[in-house]
Amino acid sequence: MRQLSWMLSGALGLLLVGCGGVEQQGMEEKERGNSTMGRRGDALVTDPLGSAIGTAVAQGNTCGRLNEVTPTCSSSTAPEHAYTWTAPSTGTFTFTTAGSALDSILQVSDPATGSVLGCNDDAAADTYQSSVAVNLTAGQPVVIVVDGYRSRCGSFKLNIHGMSTTKRGLxxxxxxxxxxxxxxxxxxxxxxxxxxxxxxxxxxxxxxxPDGSLNCGEPPGAYDGWAGGTVALTSFLVRGTDLTSQAAADAICANTFGAGYRMAEHHDGGGWQWRAKGSITPLSTPASTHPRGSTSNLPNRFWVRISNQPGNCWD
Ligand SMILES: [Ca+2]
Ligand SMILES: [Ca+2]
Structure with missing residues (x-):
């Protein structure tokens, strides 16, 4: 049946061309016929991505693949690569093809109903790559389709970044x-x-x-240790969701203050409180809305990581 309807649709297009050059109408007719749920048939093959977050969580090339999905947001008869992915937490997640050679179309849909949660052709006027942001709850699965504009195919990167609305960092x-x-x-x-x-x-x-700096002040205490290093605090704010890994955080320190600097850790001087060489000037930021509800919570806080607990924004 599918083959027959395509043949009829093609014939209609040819007829319309013959009747005055409105081929585009015939093309759109054909595409609309396949785009109701953003997928065709029940056996769309997807590759599992787990709950991976980060840049280039998947890479590939759509050339030579099947065209089983027609995205709802732009003209496309191109082959695609489809993935399944599960939200690791409740929040807003952004799927992009930034860094791809392919002029992409990106579509995110609900695997249970096939309904399209988000679809985008070009993320901005100066790019052919795509970006889709959707609100998801923890454990919610989605199907991500990396498709091509019109009939285009090529190499792509799929990036997934999270903006959990509940996750907290130290x-x-x-x-x-x-x-x-x-x-x-x-x-x-x-x-x-x-x-x-x-x-x-x-x-x-x-x-x-960590440079072995010696303590010249009061002697260290049990919960007031000496870190043996030099501290520095960024003069700019970093959004917690941009701290996507310890390596990403360490890179901000190294790029800002030079080689050897890394993100400070809860236990650098024993734990809970410590001293180090250097002076810092915290930027003025409001006291955090603390889960403990403490009225003693101070403003002007800064991000510190912890190595043995899931208290970091990337955990
Ligand atoms: Ca397609
Ligand atoms: Ca595009």
Whole structure:
């Protein structure tokens, strides 16, 4: 039946061309016939992506593949590559083909109903790549289709970035500075287990260079250790959702302050509170809406990571 309807549709197109050059009408007729749910048939083959987040979670080339899906948002008869993916948390997720050679069309749909959750041809006026943002709940599966504009095929990258509306990351505050040019940083009602500040918020990033600096101030205490390094704080805000991995966070420190700097860690000087060489000037930011509801929670917090708990925005 499918073959017959395509043949009829093609014949209609030819007839219309003969009747006055309105081939485009015939083409659109054909495409609309296949685009109701953004997929055709019940056995669309998809590759599993788990709940992967990041740049280029999938790469490939659509040339030579089947055209089983016609995206709803643009003209396309191109082959595609389809994936299944599951939201790792509740929030807004952005799917893009940034960095692809392919003039792409990206479509995200519900595998249970086939309904299209989002579809995009060009993310902006100056790009042929695509971007789709959809709100999902934790554990919700979607089908992602990387398709081509009109009949185009080529190599692509699929990127997925999350903006969880519930995930929190660990932040600390500056406590004191001393006459030796040293700084004490502290937890102050932080939550190193689950994070305390929403990752959709922006805070500076505390960086440290472990350089064996010697303590010239008061002697270290049990919960007031010496980190043996030099701290620096970014003079710009970093959105928690941009801290996609420890490596990404460390790279911000190295790129800002030089080789050897990395994101500071909860236990750099023992844990909960420590001192290091260097002075920092926290930017003015509001106190985080803390899960503990503490009224003592201080403003002007900054991101610090923790290595043995899921208290980071990338966890
Ligand atoms: Ca297609
Ligand atoms: Ca495009």
């Amino acid at each position: 932040t600390w505050v500056k406590a004191t500075s001393d006459s030796c040019g040293q700084t004490r940083v502290t937890c102050d009602y932080c939550d190193p287990y689950d994070g305390d500040t929403l990752c959709t918020e922006s805070r500076p990033l505390l960086c440290i260079r």
